[in-house]
Amino acid sequence: MTTAEERELYVELVLQCAELVPRGRVTTYGAIADVVGERLGRGGPRLVGTVMATHGAAVAWWRVVRADGSLPPSHDAEARQAYLEEGTPLRPGGSVDMARAFWQPRLGAQ
DNA sequence: GTTATGACTATGG
DNA sequence: GCCATAGCCATAA
Structure with a gap:
């Protein structure tokens, strides 16, 4: 079941997690999938990857x-800089x- | 409905 | 360290 609203919300939460990562730290697709999945009840690392590829x-x-x-593939040089x-x-x-460098993402706080 | 694909992950050789 | 395999979930054809 994936309504348009749920997809949009999923995307927004994933982007929020990425945005909340402090300078000099990083997080992983799996960690974001875990946090967002716990809140929305579904998801997975591959979905996070898809979201990042689309709206990243x-x-x-x-x-x-x-x-x-x-x-991250396709942009490793930029990322390293x-x-x-x-x-x-x-x-x-x-x-x-x-x-x-790992940073555990949280929603609604940091 | 079935298959292929993807900015993934864990495990085993 | 690298490569192959299996599991994973949503999207696209």
Whole structure:
């Protein structure tokens, strides 16, 4: 069941999570899916990815990475430069240091 | 209704 | 570290 309203709300909550990520920190698709899914009762990492691919341009998409810290595909170069500016902890391999940079998203607060 | 696809994740080799 | 596989859920054809 996915009404237009629910899709819109899902998108907005996902974007809100991405927007709430502090400077120099990152979160993951799975974490956002978990938070939003708990509130809306459904969802999944792939849905978050779809949302970011569709509406991610409006938010700090580079602060949303994969669970292992790998940079988002298709824009990894841009993201890495943003990390350098923000001081996001990186690992030698080029991916994000999740142990230090991971930020747990919350809705309605931070 | 069925298949393919995607800015995913966990697990195993 | 990398690659393959399976599970995942919504969208598009």
